[in-house]
Amino acid sequence: MIAINTLGYAILSVIGRKPCTGYELVNYLDPIWPAKHSQIYPLLTKLEDKGLLVHEFVEQMGRPNKKIFSITEKGKEALENWMVKTPSDPVNRDEFLIKVYSSWVADEEKSIKLIHDRMAKLEESVTRLSGKIKKIEETQELETNSKNFGRYLLFHRKFRLAQEEKAWCQWVLNLLKNKKINIPLLSMTFAGKLLQYGIGTEGRFLCFILG
């Protein structure tokens, strides 16, 4: 009995929520454990061999045939057993961080562009996420034990973290442009706008409206 890996559990979790094809898994896995199809297909076979999944073959016309995978009782048990173990530490790999760290090699203008571009991307993802959240809130049942609940929580999490990183970006831009809050007192988000209050370098009380 060889142990299954994290991606395997991610697959069990997604399929357990709702049966789907390997093709669909690529998208569904994205918010929790991104993977390419070349990694997914062989693993599906392996999970089925272990009796954690089963598939139904669906012949289609005009488009390729497909396999719809569902979780088995055994699969559910495996997931449940894994679920209660302490998760291993997260690994975040982000080239952006290295580039921020490397700001000493480039001139200020380039650092500003780096942060600016990041902010633009975050802005995009904030918009996309708030749309998704609204959609879930409007159309789906959201009891704490529903199958949509976990998904909903994760979108919220991503949204909040993106907002917060945006605020950080703005803080960095202010530092780089020397409009500096020296003693930060209060940072808050109100109606989608980010606000920062504090005492500036020159001693005056400052407020930045961000985002």
Next chain:
Amino acid sequence: MIAINTLGYAILSVIGRKPCTGYELVNYLDPIWPAKHSQIYPLLTKLEDKGLLVHEFVEQMGRPNKKIFSITEKGKEALENWMVKTPSDPVNRDEFLIKVYSSWVADEEKSIKLIHDRMAKLEESVTRLSGKIKKIEETQELETNSKNFGRYLLFHRKFRLAQEEKAWCQWVLNLLKNKKINIPLLSMTFAGKLLQYGIGTEGRFLCFILG
């Protein structure tokens, strides 16, 4: 001329900031691109072969001899050229996310524990980071072009994101315990405390003091 990978640039960046040994790199790389020594040592050799690094051999008594690596002009140029290219998208792999997503398999009690444990870890890292930030602010030169600046920015970023995730955890716990803010209006951090304001399920205005 074979391209060097992201870890390679991370190494150049760290060594460029301050010459160091492979052993020290393991710790210094951690905030930007974590790697094990088994990956670092061979890459250092490769980077030196390419003329991007040089090392000075230091014989020691009572402890193993060491190699202190420094960046070369060529290395600095390589880093600078890479620095201005758009960074690739971040990859976050976090088992915790799969477990949150899987909350439908376990009972509520287990979900609460999952979030609780995460919060405790975040609390720890918030404390650790605020200590580090204070230390940098007290002892180091922090001009925007100094070599400490990027490092300082990243600690701030991590601190803010940890704080925000903590607040999210608290929001989830409130949902799970049915003390629910239905319409979130305002979330802010003040003097290290996290505050959430909004309209509760029962229509009353609520304020949660978190952290």
Next chain:
DNA sequence: CCCGACATGTAAGGAGTTACATGATTTG
């Protein structure tokens, strides 16, 4: 007419982890 969506797979290679190997010194 090209591109993206749908749909499944394999092969090769690069990136990252775990384990093997060695050994003195300090700290609890």
Next chain:
DNA sequence: CAAATCATGTAACTCCTTACATGTCGGG
């Protein structure tokens, strides 16, 4: 007396990405 710190390296493995392979349909 055990564990952590310092210090460097290799070998074997798993994980992940990129590329190869195939084919239909619909939209711009």
